[in-house]
Amino acid sequence: MTRSRFLLVVLGLSALMALCLPAQRAFAQKPTPSDDEVNRIAHQLYCPVCENTPLDVCPTEACRQWRDLIRQQLSQGWTEDQIKQYFADQYGARVLAEPPRTGMNWLVYILPPLVIVAGAFLLLRAMHNWTKPAAQSPAPGQEEPSDEYVARLEEELKKRS
């Protein structure tokens, strides 16, 4: 309930503002950066208040302000990286489209390849085993001898049940 209220506040009312107030593009300094230049950077950033919406297509008033901020920073000669860094510092890492490559975030990038390589290894080994004659073919990940006696016992128990 509270979250939906918040979203309503953000989306609804700021949309109202967007309707009523002409956006103020008051930072007419030297050559004003074009919308395209602003969007190029905004596209790489995420709206800090809406969920998973890139900043360049986010229609809320708050996002309009952030785009204007980017415009202002561009006209002051900031680089793309500086602007992204500023946004990350101000609003947290969630505004970046990918987690910054620091500390624990490395896990994002490292774990999937590791798991995939492990999977490929298991599959290759399994296929290798399967191509051998059936007599000595353990299935994937089964080279450890398990207790034959327990297995047989269990089987007999099952039969009786």
Next chain:
Amino acid sequence: MTDSTIAAPAKRRGVPMWAQIIIWVVLLGLLAMVAVALRRTQQGTVQPGDKIPDFAMPLFTGYGMNGSQQVKLSNLRGKVVIINFWASWCKPCEQEAADLRTAWDSYKDTGKVVFVGVDYVDTEPEARAYLEKFGIQYSNGPDLGTKVSQLFRIKGVPETYFIDQQGVLRRVQVGPFTSVDDIKAVIDPMLR
């Protein structure tokens, strides 16, 4: 009923122990993590009676506290601290802005009450315009990296938190106040 005759006895090997351990550890780990995440989302904001952990936040130039550009909660022990989360893009915040200002005016000379505005994900020029528009003079600063709002687990703006002289949260207001009296009605008992 069972088909165990189909599988030749020589082939009856179960899942090796190491694989079983890995499977269960991963599964239970995943479930535990989801459980914690779920608890977090169900938790809501910090609740009255909770001790608020110490935090420090920078303040906007011109909105400092006793000449300092930073506020630290532990330095405010002995005073009633009102923390108001707001943003310039937030319409309901405007409803209560004038009331907060009036309330601040009536307490600022007592020295027993501190108001801190936390500007939630906002741009500084717009925030300043907002503060000037409503004549707000108490300390205000940006919520850098949303650290403070995460500490309070806010669900939206505006939200206002009343912390007593011992640093214990006494009251949470979700959504805007509708009158000065409502604000005072919370603060006055805390001053006794």
Next chain:
Amino acid sequence: MWPEIGYGILVIAFLVALYSVGAAVYGERKRSPAWIESARRAMLLLWPLITLGAATLIYMLLTDHYEVSFVYQVTSRSMPAYLKITAWWGGQAGSLVFWSWLMSAFASLVTLRKWDRDREFLPWVIVVTSITTAFFLGLVVFYENPFARFWQTVDGNVITSMWAPANTTLMVAQDGRGLNPLLRHPGMIIHPPMLYLGFVSFVIPYAFAMAALITGRTDDRWIRLTRRWTLWAWLFLSTGLVLGSRWAYDVLGWGGFWGWDPVEIAALMPWLTGTAFLHSVMIQEKRGLLKQWNMILVILTYALVIFGTFLTRSGVLSSVHAFAQSAIGPAFFAFIGATFITSIGLVIYRWPDLRGETELKSLLSREALFLLNNLLFMSVLVVCFWGVIFPLISELVTGQKVTVGPPFYNHATGPLFASLMLLMGVAPLSAWGKSTWQTLGRAIWKPALAALVVTALIFVYYTRLAIPLLGFYLVALVICVTVYEYWRGARARHRSKGENFFLAFGRLTARNPRRYGGYFVHISMMLMAVGIMGINMFQIDTQATVPVNGALKLGEYSVKYESIAQFDAADNRQVTRAVVGVYDDKGDYLGELHPRIDYYPDAQQNMTIPGERATLTDDLYVLLVDWQPATANGATFKIFVNPLVNWLWIGAIIFWIGALIAVLIPDREPERLAVPEAQRVPQPGVAD
């Protein structure tokens, strides 16, 4: 009165579902056919019961019963009747009823079949499906009651509750809040039902898999029984995904159709495992391999369905598609925990019974390539799963919220999808059992050469970028291989039986609908890949504010702002509609588009609806971003040119054709054909 009736019916349905679980277990233990029959009938009763409950709810939605909280939240007086009906699944409580309703429909269908040969499965299939239905009904009955009403206390507080608390009076709101505008789109009428159908229908294969594990009858029988169900489930899920993409494209105003949003991924993940299953199940049917793996895939698919539903409905994940936070989290979590632990426990327990029967003969055989296919699908799944889960972990461990967005997924899954395409090109030419480089090479060189020629043409006329060229080569390869395969088969029939080509073509398809339907699906996937590559690699956009009669140029288009008008539509939305003329680079007039902003006063929300001009080469996609009164500066437009994206939708249509061929035409192959088929295929073209 109506809320009591509706709620009462749902409570009864819940109890009936529980009874059917109990009776099935008891009957199985006591070997009592009477009890099992009783359980089956109880289960058949569920669907009519839930239908009645749902009908009550729909009646209240249609008749503006704003004392009911759910009706208040999802409808308003100004909404047309059809939207009031679709509001049924527009909110948490209603959609849970909808889900239970579909679930019970499937359960009924499956219990209506003849069970003679499979008596021992029946009780357990009933148990699994009824527990699931009971669970969703339980959520409705205990946590998210769509019939809960507003009650006003003496001091003016409003309580939401099913029954009147003491000292309160019923409060009837004047008007409702209205359905979320995002959901007031024709696409939304059909997209969620399709997705839910896909989700729900995967419960059936899962139920049979569980039954097979519990009874120990772990031969291929359960797979043969659920083959068609799985195909249907997969068809529904795919349709849901495609329609969802179309909806996003037309309504969300991003200029794209897929944003790698957690909820989208949650729906994609079961599709990945389901697709992997459709392939690997063939290995089990033909070669008796992979029994263990197929079991795991079915369980995984169902687990992902439930897990994805949980993530998006409990408020754990936030997303544009997510439901508002809700109280069902803990109960849902318990259900998931129980499901996962039971399933995995059973698989481990039965592991030895699930051994494969034959061995792999060659690493180039069709089954080996299918294994690779499975590995790749699983890899995509790992990437998706990790991308969805990681923000949760990060927030818990470091307190830092992070976004895992499109760049991550594009980089990580791009090579995997490319490898899948390569496999799609090679695998249809390889043979079951045994295949060598030589036979494979002989089969593939012609289509590979043809694809190279196509790529050369693309190089000359379209793009010189390496990665898109590689992508187009793979697309061309798959299409050439598939067409070549088809043609070889048809030619063989033509020669041996003297059928004309069209007849041969049709007979070939009818003889083995799953295989040739599958080829259609392969081609459709390639057409979709063209659309996806087009938008991912060649999309261009621009944004600017122009005065009336001013123009924006983008690519070969020029868009001229002609006028803007504001009016109220019949359903109470306030429409701001711009008229723009579209010209090509020679200045020829191509037509006009009407990008607009719809404002919904009841929901206080804006929707930016694009004006689209779709051709086979590209889509022009115009958004009205902002405007000022005509006297001032004009209006701001954002324009996208999305090359080739239309092929995605064309591909979707071919997909349906292929999937329907596979689903609707009964298999002519007798079930025992496993071995002859294996020998038949090495030279697919001359096989017949």
